[in-house]
Amino acid sequence: MKPNLLNKLRKRKRRILKRIENRPGPERERPMIAASNIQYELAERVQGIACGGIGAMVLVALKSGLIGDIDDRLHLLKRHLPYHESDHVLNIALNILAGGDKLEHLELRRNDEVYLNALGAQRIPDPTTAGDFCRRFQFGDVLDLMDAINEARLRVWKQQPSAFLDEAFIDADGTIVATDASCKQGVDMAYNGVWGYHPLVVSLANTQEPLFLANRSGNRPSHEMAASFFDQAISLCRRAGFRSILLRGDTDFTQTTHLDRWDDAGDIRFLFGIDARPNLVAVAQQLPESAFSVLERPKAPIKTTPRQRPERHKQRIVEERGFETLHTLEEAVAEFSYQPVACKRAYRVIVLRKLLATDKGQMRLFEKYRYFFFITNDREMTATEVVHSANGRCNQENLIAQLKGGVHALTTPVDDLMSNWAYMVMASLAWSLKAWAALLVPEVPRHASKHRAEKQTLLRMEFRTFCAAMIEMPCQIIRSSRRLVYRLLSWNPWQSAFLRLVERLNSAWLC
Helix, strand or coil: CCHHHHHHHHHHHHHHHHHHCCCCCCCCCCCCCCCCCCCCCCCCCCCEECCCCHHHHHHHHHHCCHHHHHHHHCCCCCCCCCCCHHHHHHHHHHHHHCCCCCHHHHHHHHCCHHHHHHHCCCCCCCHHHHHHHHCCCCHHHHHHHHHHHHHHHHHHHCCCCHHHHCCEEEEEEECCEECCCCCCCCCEECCCCCEEECCEEEEECCCCEEEEEECCECCCCCCCCHHHHHHHHHHHHHHHCCCCEEEEECHHHCCHHHHHHHHHHCCEEEEEEECCCHHHHHHHHHCCHHHCEECCCCCCCCCCCCCCCCCCHHHHHHHHHCCEEEEEEEEEEEEEEECCCCCCCCEEEEEEEEEEEEEECCEEEEEEEEEEEEEECCCCCCHHHHHHHHHHCCHHHHHHHHHHHHCCCCCCCCCCHHHHHHHHHHHHHHHHHHHHHHHHCCCCHHHHHHHHHHHHHHHHCCHHHHHHHHHCCCEEEEECCCCEEEEECCCCCCHHHHHHHHHHHHHCCCC
C-alpha cells in the first residue's frame, strides 16, 4: 500500500480510537446524542454515494474476466441497444451489493446520478427491462451463464496458494422457496405443504461459493439433477487443479446408482447419509457392544475468561408446562460393510447410535436408541472423523440461509420457473463477488498471519455484515479526464484490507 494512504489510515484510526476511548470523566449533564438545529442542503459540485465499495466489486468483475466471459458465452440480445448481456447480469448483482433487496429497487439505482457516475454508465436497465431480460432465458442459456461465472471463478482460484487446492469439499442440498402467487408457472406443493419452487444448491464448502444452482418445481425430490451437477462441479474442480474431491450430501443425495462410477475415478471420495431402513437398523442392532466406541464432540476453546452460565429460562418454562422434550444421553459409532442394491461392490457404512431420553416436565418417560447411517468410500478416516465431516456439511445450511435472507437471491420476482432460475443465478453472483473479493485480498509477507485471518473472516462474514464493512463506505465521486476517483470520506477498521484489495486489482490482470 502507498505510504501516504497508510499514513492517512493510521491518522484516522488514531483519531477515532481516541474519540471512543472509555476513559473516566465528570458526569454529563446532557445526553451524548445532542445534535440540534439540523438542516439539509443540496450540494452543487460535490457528489457522493453511500455504497462506495461498489467500485471494488466492479473491478473484481472486470479483472477476473467475468464481464468478457458473460458477453462471449451468453447470447440473448440480437442487438446491443444500448445494453450488453453483462450489463444486465451485473446490474442485478450490483443492485443487491448496493443495498437493494428486490428487483424494484433498480428504479432507485437508475435515478441516482452519482451511482451511475460511479459505474461509469450513462444509464442502467430499469426493473421492467431487467424482468424482460430474465424471461429471455432458456435451459441452455442458464447453464451458459453459470459456466461463464465459473470461468471467472477458476481465475480467482488460481491466485490462491497451493494448499488451497489440496481438497475440494462439494456439498449439495435443496431448499423450499415459498410464494403465495398463483400465476407463477412451475410452482407446486412441496412435501411440507408449502407452495413454491425447490432449488438445488451445489457449493464449494472451502469458500462457501455456490457453484451451481438449479431451480425446480416445488414437488420435485431433493436429489433430482444432483448427480449431473455433481459431475459438473467435479469437472470444474479438476480444471482448477484440486488434488482430491469429497462429495457430501444428506440422506436424499445417496445417489447409489453413481457410487461405483465415482469410486472408480480414483480422486473422488463421497460421504452421504442413508435412510435408517429396517435392514440397516437390524445390522446395527446385531453388532456386538465392543464394536461401538464413544463419540467425542470437540468443544470450542474459550477465547476469553470463563463466565457463569446464565439461567436457562426456556428450559424452566418447558419443565413448568410439562412439554415433552428429547435429550441426547450418549453417542457411539461403529462401522460395517454394505452393498447397496444399485452397486456392484460393498462400501463402508458408519453407524451413529444415539441414546435419546424423552422427558415430560421433570419426569423421564422412556429412553431409546436411534440410528443414523453414513456411506463412504473413504478407508482412511476413522469412524469419528467421518461423522464430524458429515456434520460439517451442515454449514451449507448457513450458505442457503444467506442466499435467502441476506442476498435475497432465492426469491421469485418474475413469472415462470426458467426466468426465476435466471434471476436466482444472477442475484447469487453478488455472494460470489463477495467471496472473490475476500480471496483476492493480498497477504503481505510481513503480516501474513494477520492478513490470512482477515481473508478467512471476510469469507465467513454474513452478507449484510460484509456490505457494512466493505461496501457501505461513503465516497465522493470525482470524474477527471482519464480517471474515476472514489474519495473515501470516513474510516472503518476494514479499510486497510479494502485498499490492499483495490491496489492488487489495479496492479495486474487476473485473466
